Amino acid sequence: xxxxxxxxxxxxxxxxxxxxxxxxxxxxxxxxxxxxxxxxxxxxxxxxxxxxxxxxxxxxxxxxxxxxxxxxxxxxxxxxxxxxxxxxxxxxxxxxxxxxxxxxxxxxxx
Amino acid sequence: xxxxxxxxxxxxxxxxxxxxxxxxxxxxxxxxxxxxxxxxxxxxxxxxxxxxxxxxxxxxxxxxxxxxxxxxxxxxxxxxxxxxxxxxxxxxxxxxxxxxxxxxxxxxxxxxxxxxxx
Numbered sequence: 437x438x439x440x441x442x443x444x445x446x447x448x449x450x451x452x453x454x455x456x457x458x459x460x461x462x463x464x465x466x467x468x469x470x471x472x473x474x475x476x477x478x479x480x481x482x483x484x485x486x487x488x489x490x491x492x493x494x495x496x497x498x499x500x501x502x503x504x505x506x507x508x509x510x511x512x513x514x515x516x517x518x519x520x521x522x523x524x525x526x527x528x529x530x531x532x533x534x535x536x537x538x539x540x541x542x543x544x545x546x
Numbered sequence: 547x548x549x550x551x552x553x554x555x556x557x558x559x560x561x562x563x564x565x566x567x568x569x570x571x572x573x574x575x576x577x578x579x580x581x582x583x584x585x586x587x588x589x590x591x592x593x594x595x596x597x598x599x600x601x602x603x604x605x606x607x608x609x610x611x612x613x614x615x616x617x618x619x620x621x622x623x624x625x626x627x628x629x630x631x632x633x634x635x636x637x638x639x640x641x642x643x644x645x646x647x648x649x650x651x652x653x654x655x656x657x658x659x660x661x662x663x664x
Contacts, residue, residue: 437608471650473591480641480654481591492652526591530649534607535581537591 438462440527440538447544452517456541458527459509466503470510471528474521481526485512519545548572550642550655557661558632565628566658568642575623576600579645582616582627585657586638596645597625632662 439461448454458470470488473481483492485501488510500513510529514521522545527538553567568580581596595606599618606614615628625642640658643651 469649473651475591480657481643481651482654483650483652486646486650486652528591528650533605535593535596537583537593540590 437534438529438531438536440529440536442525442527442538442541444539445542445544447546448517449546450517450519453513453515454517454543455514456512456525456527456543457507457509458511458538459507460529463531464505465508465510465529466505468529468531470501470503472499472501472510472512473526473528474523475526476523484525514543517545521545548644548653550644550653552640552642552655552658555659555661557663560633560662560664562632563628563630564632564636564660565626566640566642566660568625568627568655570623570625570644574620575618575625576620579648580616580618580625581643581645581651582614582625583641583643583651584638585641586635589638594627594640599625629660632660634662636660637662 441459446454472485474484475481484499488503489501498516502511525541549571551569576599579598582594584592594610595616597604597616597618618625642655644653646652
């Protein structure tokens with residue numbers, strides 16, 4: 437199995453842009469789709485990005501996803517940061533036998 | 547719109563077992579796969595396993611092999627997750643989640659808190 441490693445935390449002021457990385461330990465990042473989930477305290481996760489860069493209906497276009505094969509990582513970018521974006525964020529991918537979640541990143545809006 | 551409603555919180559003794567249910571409404575359970583994901587207090591998300599009800603195919607994370615059983619009752623659109631030989635390390639919120647395309651989780655249950663304590 438592989439692991440997905442994220443930074444423990446990121447902080448930024450309202451209106452700014454933050455980018456969260458998700459690095460795959462083995463196997464190619466582009467061999468399987470990457471998803472991103474937001475989890476607010478006390479709530480179930482919700483999907484922000486699926487299939488690397490697709491947004492479900494209702495998710496603002498402030499949220500975007502990308503893949504970088506050279507660093508074997510995926511990224512979630514949140515632009516125009518709002519107070520309501522303060523939450524935990526998880527990437528997720530899979531291989532033939534299992535699904536794997538990233539270690540999680542806490543985003544703090546200063 | 548699919549809704550997944552899970553059973554209520556449980557308190558269990560070490561060494562015992564727990565069975566959590568997840569009832570789907572708004573669509574038939576057999577139309578898609580269901581996974582179970584847990585989250586220990588203050589920790590991240592951990593995939594436990596999943597089932598494709600229409601075929602009965604199940605897959606489990608290696609960590610839980612032999613200790614977890616995931617089933618589905620198509621007639622009641624309900625999935626179940628049973629975990630045996632509980633220890634304090636199994637204290638966690640347990641979520642069911644509907645899967646789309648077998649690759650991502652588009653709807654989540656509200657979670658079931660399982661507390662293991664003597």
